[in-house]
Amino acid sequence: MFDSREKIALFIDGANLYAASKSLGFDVDYRKLLSAFQKRAYVLRAYYYTAIIEDLEFSSIRPLVDWLDYNGYTVITKTAKEFTDTLGRRKIKGNMDIELTIDALEQCRVADHLVIFSGDGDYTRLVEAVQRRGCKVSVVSTMATQPPMVADELRRQADHFIDIVTLRGEIDRRGDPSNATRCAGNAVEAQVD
Numbered sequence: 290m291f292d293s294r295e296k297i298a299l300f301i302d303g304a305n306l307y308a309a310s311k312s313l314g315f316d317v318d319y320r321k322l323l324s325a326f327q328k329r330a331y332v333l334r335a336y337y338y339t340a341i342i343e344d345l346e347f348s349s350i351r352p353l354v355d356w357l358d359y360n361g362y363t364v365i366t367k368t369a370k371e372f373t374d375t376l377g378r379r380k381i382k383g384n385m386d387i388e389l390t391i392d393a394l395e396q397c398r399v400a401d402h403l404v405i406f407s408g409d410g411d412y413t414r415l416v417e418a419v420q421r422r423g424c425k426v427s428v429v430s431t432m433a434t435q436p437p438m439v440a441d442e443l444r445r446q447a448d449h450f451i452d453i454v455t456l457r458g459e460i461d462r463r464g465d466p467s468n469a470t471r472c473a474g475n476a477v478e479a480q481v482d
Contacts, residue, residue, distance in 0.1 A: 290451075296399065296401050298403050299334070299335040300389050300407075302406055305430070309430055309431050312431070319337075319362070320360065322456075322459075323362070325456065334396060335363065339385065403427070405447075407428070408440055413440070426446075427448065430443075
């Protein structure tokens with residue numbers, strides 16, 4: 290699936306990866322994740338996308354964002370917007386699709402292979418566009434949940450689908466009490482639309 294001579298770029302939809310790993314009962318160790326892909330090919334960039342609620346005194350995602358920023362990831366954030374829906378429920382909106390799409394389109398000029406950590410069907414057109422530009426695309430999500438967390442059209446469009454279950458042994462945080470990602474792994478990723 291990967292050629293060690295390939296230049297790859299990772300695009301991690303933070304909320305989506307968090308939801309997938311939590312539904313499968315494990316925490317992602319981002320140091321291990323980066324290392325796992327560096328063993329497979331030459332990683333040009335590893336992007337991590339998340340929305341942050343700025344008005345909170347302490348954001349539980351902040352330690353993760355700071356750790357990633359100092360440890361090989363390009364972190365892209367934006368302020369989440371809070372609103373109350375018609376039923377009076379507090380909702381948070383912080384979609385990062387456009388940011389990820391722009392970066393992927395730019396990186397496909399220099400990368401051979403893009404790896405998108407998301408099952409969001411909205412990325413299907415992005416996958417088509419970068420494939421037309423000559424890039425291979427792998428999608429990392431899961432089919433092991435009910436319902437599956439990857440949109441069928443995204444999985445079918447990708448050159449390769451990697452079920453995160455198959456990566457668990459390489460990227461699971463358990464059993465590594467000493468590394469700095471402990472505080473990062475404990476951060477709660479905001480579930481945003």
